[in-house]
């Protein structure tokens with residue numbers, strides 16, 4: 001196996017809040033192998049956006065990195081100088097952000113924004129415009145020449161999301177990070193985009209870190225999946241392993257709640273009874289304890305570690321079995 | 323864009339009409355009989371009545387107002403009873419002085435205030451940031467005529483760096499600009515800090531927006547992000563406030579013109595009010611109101627130019 005493009009080790013991040021430090025991520029480990037698509041699932045607030053913002057170092061001002069490393073092609077991004085970090089952005093790593101309605105500049109045309117993100121290319125204006133047209137065409141936008149003249153508010157959410165994907169792919173990055181890029185789309189569009197993305201990924205040969213609430217999308221697009229809960233990775237493995245043989249009670253609940261399993265599309269992540277623990281005042285032991293129906297006595301005291309090789313999960317039930 | 327300007331233009335005319343009618347009524351409620359002021363206390367009642375008839379002051383207010391607009395439609399604002407000259411000509415001669423003063427003040431204040439605000443937003447809590455914070459509060463609190471008096475005292479009278487009086491030789495541009503410096507500073511100084519704080523506040527807000535994060539995620543330089551992606555949006559509220567601010571600048575111009583003995587609409591209006599010279603008062607009020615309405619219109623047009631969403635929303 002080749003070295004992973006991205007290797008995150010023991011990453012812990014908290015936000016400074018009035019109530020005290022909010023532990024958004026705790027000891028997160030994650031690898032993205034070259035040319036693979038890795039999915040991250042987890043309910044709202046489990047730290048997915050925090051994780052990817054940390055990778056490109058665009059965290060909110062009140063975020064603090066406690067410990068850990070983010071290794072990208074042999075360099076620790078957390079220790080890179082600002083200029084070196086900027087040089088990576090939009091070149092080796094590019095991003096599609098969560099909210100397409102607000103992630104494009106409202107007062108500049110699509111054409112101008114697509115032109116600007118090619119700032120590293122030596123091509124002239126005409127060549128850059130041609131490239132923008134070509135990329136818009138590739139993501140399935142009809143009449144790209146007209147769209148270049150338009151402003152974001154002229155475009156529907158789906159169109160903007162395609163523009164954002166086109167912009168991100170234009171850089172031909174080694175790693176594409178997409179934060180719920182299909183949430184704003186309806187089901188048919190979503191399928192289209194997913195297929196496009198998969199096609200383009202094969203063509204450009206990049207790795208993708210893909211966040212989604214939609215189990216079916218993850219199942220369809222990704223090679224591996226990481227399940228997050230309240231700032232921790234609770235299970236990870238190949239899509240096949242995790243979806244067919246979920247080991248963590250949280251993952252099991254997720255799949256159980258989804259009546260059609262992964263065969264049919266669901267719009268949102270299934271709702272599980274109970275709510276996320278308070279991240280400012282974390283309980284000891286297993287993070288999922290409050291909502292777990294298999295709770296053991298030691299779950300209240302020991303925090304379970306990830307165990308397993310290719311398919312890992314963090315639950316005491318697994319120790320008991322082995 | 324064109325439709326937008328037409329619509330806004332018509333609205334401006336309506337505002338102008340209402341404002342001028344209101345002012346017309348108010349001026350005539352100011353105590354003091356114009357005939358007495360004009361002709362002196364010793365004038366006979368017959369003389370006064372004759373004067374009032376000649377000026378149309380004996381007619382009901384509505385008729386007077388109607389006449390005023392009828393004249394206005396022909397481009398006629400009446401005749402100055404002192405000099406017997408056409409009011410339009412008198413006002414037209416004075417207007418450029420005031421316009422230049424106000425535009426120099428607001429232009430200078432923007433040229434200083436916008437970069438200052440931008441800088442203090444980027445380098446929050448830097449020395450310069452704190453300085454503009456203090457400056458904005460300090461200078462807003464000091465009225466412009468006080469600033470004018472001290473500038474006059476030190477820079478003009480004591481050190482003689484700048485001329486103390488007048489507007490400079492007509493036709494000599496550099497001399498006029500030289501004479502413009504002190505009054506423009508007096509008028510604009512209070513605005514520098516204010517503009518800086520406005521720009522800073524909206525800049526801070528815009529820099530938090532998602533699209534700025536997108537621009538950063540593509541590695542655009544901070545310079546491009548600030549100048550092309552953020553400032554344009556951050557300027558919108560400032561431009562609106564500047565457009566409105568010209569109104570209060572016009573009243574400030576009155577003091578500056580008196581202190582520096584500059585010709586201008588403010589000075590003209592001041593003298594005309596003292597002598598109850600109604601035609602001149604109305605003429606001056608009309609052009610200043612027109613100037614104010616035009617400047618808010620200009621602010622809207624600039625904003626529509628900066629933001630495509632405004633352009634379409636109001637244009638359609």
Ligand SMILES: Nc1ncnc2c1ncn2[C@@H]1O[C@H](COP(=O)(O)OP(=O)(O)OP(=O)(O)O)[C@@H](O)[C@H]1O
Pocket residue numbers: 015016017022024042043044045046047048049050051060062063098279
């Ligand atoms: N700037 C911030 N200050 C304080 N707390 C924050 C901040 N940003 C996020 N959080 C908190 O950190 C936790 C993780 O947030 P994050 O946005 O990473 O979640 P997410 O998994 O991306 O959720 P979603 O699916 O809704 O996008 C949440 O509890 C959130 O409330």
Ligand code: SF4
Pocket residue numbers: 248249250286287288289292293294295296299304314315316317
């Ligand atoms: S460790 Fe215990 S509480 Fe946590 S998921 Fe496993 S069984 Fe449930």
Ligand SMILES: [Mg+2]
Pocket residue numbers: 048049050098179
């Ligand atoms: Mg998120």
